[in-house]
Amino acid sequence: MTPPATAVTALERELLGAARGGDHDAYRRLVEPHRRELHAHCYRMMGSVHDAEDALQDALLRAWRGLPRFEGRSSLRSWLYKIATNACLNAVARRPKRVLPIDHGPPADPHDVPGTPLVESTWVEPYPDERLGLEDGHAGPEARYERRESVELAFVAALQHLAPNQRAVLILREVLGFSGQEVADALETTVAAVNSAMQRARKAVDERLPERSQQATLRALGDEGLREVVEGYMDAMARGDVDAVVVLLTQDAVWSMPPLASWYRGRDEIAIFLATAPLNGEWRWRHLPARANGQAAVATYAWDEDDQTHRPFALDVLTLRDARIAQITSFITRTIDLPDDLSFRRWPKEPVDPRSAAAYFEAFGLPDRLD
Numbered sequence: 100m101t102p103p104a105t106a107v108t109a110l111e112r113e114l115l116g117a118a119r120g121g122d123h124d125a126y127r128r129l130v131e132p133h134r135r136e137l138h139a140h141c142y143r144m145m146g147s148v149h150d151a152e153d154a155l156q157d158a159l160l161r162a163w164r165g166l167p168r169f170e171g172r173s174s175l176r177s178w179l180y181k182i183a184t185n186a187c188l189n190a191v192a193r194r195p196k197r198v199l200p201i202d203h204g205p206p207a208d209p210h211d212v213p214g215t216p217l218v219e220s221t222w223v224e225p226y227p228d229e230r231l232g233l234e235d236g237h238a239g240p241e242a243r244y245e246r247r248e249s250v251e252l253a254f255v256a257a258l259q260h261l262a263p264n265q266r267a268v269l270i271l272r273e274v275l276g277f278s279g280q281e282v283a284d285a286l287e288t289t290v291a292a293v294n295s296a297m298q299r300a301r302k303a304v305d306e307r308l309p310e311r312s313q314q315a316t317l318r319a320l321g322d323e324g325l326r327e328v329v330e331g332y333m334d335a336m337a338r339g340d341v342d343a344v345v346v347l348l349t350q351d352a353v354w355s356m357p358p359l360a361s362w363y364r365g366r367d368e369i370a371i372f373l374a375t376a377p378l379n380g381e382w383r384w385r386h387l388p389a390r391a392n393g394q395a396a397v398a399t400y401a402w403d404e405d406d407q408t409h410r411p412f413a414l415d416v417l418t419l420r421d422a423r424i425a426q427i428t429s430f431i432t433r434t435i436d437l438p439d440d441l442s443f444r445r446w447p448k449e450p451v452d453p454r455s456a457a458a459y460f461e462a463f464g465l466p467d468r469l470d
Contacts, residue, residue, distance in 0.1 A: 196259050225428075
């Protein structure tokens, strides 16, 4: 655990002095220990890795310019979080709320052609927590949520439904373990207002979360149990065995495919979708195990006849309930610039979208092709 510090350390004070004198290397050394956790904070606030990177760069530039005004009465960590939080709040005010397809509209009929995809900025994005070095455990003794629990898809999606200030309060108090006074100072409000916002935010988030987090589920399954689920899924998908895939699902399982708004609920509906589209026998698939948002994931590759190799198609983030799959969020990497809805029946044939491939494969350390 890393409890919030109450004052700058001797090393930080030395680096602050050098940085105020224009030493960029000293500034880098000052903020680098906090960069990863600040990035995760911005992701929780915004639901997007791309937006998180923009907000973090904005925050670090603001911090550089604000060094002369930082007097060291609070910890460097809380000062940086104050700047990062306000950078996110400014950005959130200019951008649409991000959601998952299940929050956007009702389930689709698997017999119908999938609907037109929505713009990319609509959707919550997957987070490469392991590659970015997100640590296990809690951020502080007062934190209610574990660090990895706080980037799970369900949690991040639930946060996006909160008013921005409520979102900031919940993350700062319940995820990062800052005191009510520190949060009030960061948001320039009162402790009473912070406590009121936190109560409303906690109630709203708890109503949207499953009974058990993925971290608790993964611990109960153990490494071997998780391996069996993931390998079973990869094997059944590679063989095109619809029945074998469906057996792995809960009765009320959900399958969604951002950037498509269409999603399907229940074993029977998902079986129809699988038999109609990805497992209809037209496509050849390869898979690799992965991790995303503190959860199990599978990288899916489709055979490309022109390149004579398997190219990235989707990052499937798996949400488990006990030893079954309750939700598959399949983040597709193919272009959405298609002539009509029918084209999405043959999505694996379409070109890879470079930005999506970078966000869903390169950022996770996954190869750009499989032979």
